[in-house]
Amino acid sequence: MDTFLWIVRVGAIILLIWGVAGTVVQGLSGQGPTGEAWRDLVVAGIAQGAMYGLIALGYSMVYGVLGFINFAHGEVFMSGGMVGFFVANYLWEVRLWETNFVLAILLVLLSSILTSTLVAVIVERIAYRPLRASPRLIPLITSIGISFFLQYTFAGLFGVAVKNYPPPPDSLRSRVSLLGLEIEGSKLLVIVVAVATMVGLYLFVEKTRTGRSIRAVAEDKEIAALMGIDVNRTIVATFAVGGAMAGVAGTLWALLFRGVSFITGFLPGIKAFTAAVLGGIGNLPGAMAGGVLLGLFEGVGPQLVLAGFGIPGVSQLKDVVAFTALVLVLIFKPTGLFGERLSAEDRA
């Protein structure tokens, strides 16, 4: 075993314990966040992480089937949130948003899912299918180009200003009691919807005919084709399902943050890709868990670990914490937390 790697591992654990111990000491002496503040941090982290998880599913599914990272997936997510804004704004103007919020948000969700699905499928047809036989790097670079193309198409169509969704009803902004914990309504809704969507996706992939063919194509495209599976149709279905998940994330994003702009997809896209790697790329439960964990690392990590060292302004370092967590996970478990799922040719 590599001695250097061992030193890094031991050092990382010592630093981690040191930082947490410092924070605990601070907490015991009455400094640092209160109990309620910790609760809010954890809830916010899980809510943000659930969204990363939903986007990460798209990265993981496409990687599982085609073996490349679709960097335009962040923009697929943004497109849903953006079109959802115009629907929400219209519903606000006709006052449906206030009188029947449940119906309104369902319409927004539907429009967001449809847009993201459509964008994902069109991108696959135009940009990736013609490159199916090329080396992996070619579609990878293409996806970066598509990412910019989508960003600046939306900037050109709808302007560069941040678009703010109408405010959610008061019931969502007040706190809800759950198992003795007072949780903000909108965050609870985001977590519930995200979990329900993930469970739905899991059942879809495991139990339905299309889900089975997706798994078969991911396993081995040629054998799957020989077994009578329409590979092209299955790949389109993969992009569509990944896009739909991103569309759900787009609406949840709006519930949490309300502001969308043409650049909104970039950072969540990178984070979701990180989440997919964290959980084990190609592995769907891994992507979901990786997303939630990454959100938690980001939300709680700076206060929990860095504040213990007496570093000022720790929350600005949340990206550092998130990506350090990724590096550490990969040092300890190079295939991600739940293990990669690679196709037959990649395993060979």
Add this chain to the structure above:
Amino acid sequence: MAINNGEGVKMRRAGTSALLVAVMMVAAACGESFEAGELGAVEVAEGEEIQIRSIGPITGDVAFLGVPNLRGVEMAVADYGPIEGWSVSIGTPMDGLCSPDGGQAAGQAIVADPQVVGVIGTACSGEAVAASPLISDAGMVMISPSNTSPALTSDMAGTAGTDYHVGYYRTAHNDLIQGRAVALFVRNELGLDVAAAIHDGDPYTNGLATAFKDAFEELGGTVPVFTAVNKGDTDMSAVLTEVAAGNPQAIFFPIFMPEGGFVVQQIGGISGLEDVVLLSADALLVDNFMELPESEGIYLSGPDVRYGDNTNSITGQSASGVLAAYSARYGEEPSAAFWAHSYDATAMLLQAIANVAVVDGDTMYIDRQALRDDLNSLEFDGLIGSVGCDQFGDCSPGLVTLVHHTNSSDIEAGKGNVVFSFAP
């Protein structure tokens, strides 16, 4: 106007007496030609134009700041007219993107052209940090209408800032003044003891937040939390939780949109910050922040924009007249407050060029060192009040106000609701 003697030698020095002109005509007639100072001189041949430039974000998220600055330059150039018969060109407006790399690229493009005399810009302090050393080294001058970071000039007590370079001037206030004004308001008017400050790492926001912290502590208050968000962040719960841990009575967050919007939208979900007083600065004194319902109740600091009938003594135009002409020419009201600072900065540069320009034959010579010397001593009345530079290039009258924004459906009322004003 040009004066022609029998040998075809044209020369004149603007802003001086006829006697001086006569003496110099004799000198020129005796065969003496123009001698440039140590930084060299720009030679503008007959038929060419005097070249000045502008830098600022004219695309992207911060175009709301850069575009009115650029228009202020265009209007002042038009109002001033030609210098000694030479017309002034601003060339292609340079887009500094409100970022250090954008400022660097724009600065490099400008100094590559030896004909450029001076620059009006940049709009953002972040751009200036990269552009100002380039422009200074090239012997040019730059006058910024809206940089406010103290690092770009001085601490206002005789020590140059870390990013000060000779040849840099500005008509915007130094943020030490604005930070002090906010601190005085929070400490003395609101009577609060504990405040938090949030910046976003940008030289402008960092400088202003630091100035506030220093002044507030000097006034006997405490700032237990001084922290930052990242540009591009959307989830503010971590930073607000960190802030809540310090139990502040007020939060000063002089950051930009969209992060500023996310702060006011998410603060309701953070326990411990229910009754906190929110304050921000001119970067959020903009429509797309002020129209958010959650922005109601915030105090916003910025330059005193009650220009009224202040008149620019160089062009003879009044603030109300320039504003009316602006609206007529561009079809909209200025989207940020610094159009007047830009107008004054441009008038100042053009007047200084006219003061030092020497015409010899068919050529105009503009000595670079003489131009700097002239700017150092130039004083005039601008749209923004009386303008005159200290030794580190701070030329603004430095009037700062705080407005109280209470109604998101009447933004103009909020902008005019001055509750505190301060001059150093």
